[in-house]
Amino acid sequence: MTTELFNDIQHDDACLQQLGQMIADFCGLYYLDNLSLLASKVSNRLSTLNMTLEAYTEFLARNPQEWNHLVELITNNETYFFREESQLNELCSVILPQFRHKSRIRIWSAACSTGEEPYSLAMTIAESGIVPLESIHIIATDINGKVLHIANRGWYHKNSLCFRRTPEEMLAKYFFPQEEGFQIKSDIKDRVEFRLSNLLQDEEMAADEPFDVIFCRNVLIYFNSGTTRRVISKFYDRLNPGGYLFLGHAETITGMNTNFETINGQATFYYRKRNADS
Numbered sequence: 001m002t003t004e005l006f007n008d009i010q011h012d013d014a015c016l017q018q019l020g021q022m023i024a025d026f027c028g029l030y031y032l033d034n035l036s037l038l039a040s041k042v043s044n045r046l047s048t049l050n051m052t053l054e055a056y057t058e059f060l061a062r063n064p065q066e067w068n069h070l071v072e073l074i075t076n077n078e079t080y081f082f083r084e085e086s087q088l089n090e091l092c093s094v095i096l097p098q099f100r101h102k103s104r105i106r107i108w109s110a111a112c113s114t115g116e117e118p119y120s121l122a123m124t125i126a127e128s129g130i131v132p133l134e135s136i137h138i139i140a141t142d143i144n145g146k147v148l149h150i151a152n153r154g155w156y157h158k159n160s161l162c163f164r165r166t167p168e169e170m171l172a173k174y175f176f177p178q179e180e181g182f183q184i185k186s187d188i189k190d191r192v193e194f195r196l197s198n199l200l201q202d203e204e205m206a207a208d209e210p211f212d213v214i215f216c217r218n219v220l221i222y223f224n225s226g227t228t229r230r231v232i233s234k235f236y237d238r239l240n241p242g243g244y245l246f247l248g249h250a251e252t253i254t255g256m257n258t259n260f261e262t263i264n265g266q267a268t269f270y271y272r273k274r275n276a277d278s
């Protein structure tokens with residue numbers, strides 16, 4: 001891309017503002033307070049399409065499939081195995097024993113990126129032995145089709161930073177070496193179902209059975225408070241009474257006046273859906 005084109009984009013404030021608003025409305029990602037970052041993210045795409053920013057916003061409005069490209073440019077997909085491990089441990093030591101009587105435990109890993117989160121959940125549960133692994137059904141969703149493709153494959157390069165917190169014994173037990181990396185074993189992989197889904201437009205998830213636990217970590221930080229409220233209220237509706245919600249450590253809904261109670265666990269906190277009458 002030429003410096004000239006980049007400067008044009010940077011200075012087209014009204015169009016950047018319009019694109020930022022379209023993105024916030026579509027998927028919640030809030031670039032309206034950092035338009036120069038948005039300009040840097042979309043500039044190569046504009047140069048590939050040979051379009052001005054104004055032409056691109058019109059093109060996007062008329063071609064919904066362009067969102068698939070744009071989403072790949074504007075999402076941050078950083079993740080790794082066993083992230084915020086205290087939450088995984090809390091799930092196994094405190095929450096799963098409450099669900100022992102259930103033949104099927106449903107967990108939603110919302111905004112799962114390349115799959116490290118749902119696979120870490122399945123591995124930690126398998127390791128705990130608290131419930132049979134076969135009783136676990138993890139639905140893992142993301143808006144970005146490219147990362148879901150990687151997640152679905154379940155193969156990760158041996159030098160990838162995704163292994164930075166993976167204990168050697170877990171690597172040896174739940175992966176097998178393949179080519180230049182490691183492949184998740186099928187008993188873990190089979191517990192996870194990946195789906196392309198936008199947290200702001202996922203009516204199909206509402207038609208599904210409710211969940212016992214939802215993990216939605218490190219995505220609400222990119223939303224504004226209005227969108228966060230909307231997504232949290234959706235999680236509330238999609239949980240069984242007494243179900244649990246885990247957010248990232250930098251994310252909190254305390255003070256939002258929701259019907260979740262905050263649970264202080266071992267080195268972490270999370271939320272529990274109150275029963276309708278409590």
Ligand SMILES: C[S@@+](CC[C@H](N)C(=O)[O-])C[C@H]1O[C@@H](n2cnc3c(N)ncnc32)[C@H](O)[C@@H]1O
Nearest residue numbers: 027075078079111113143144198199217218219
């Ligand atoms: C930083 S990653 C977090 C991955 C994982 N939850 C973790 O904590 O390691 C954020 C993910 O949120 C996804 N995302 C952003 N907006 C979304 C939306 N509206 N619906 C679904 N996924 C979204 C991105 O594609 C990205 O993969």
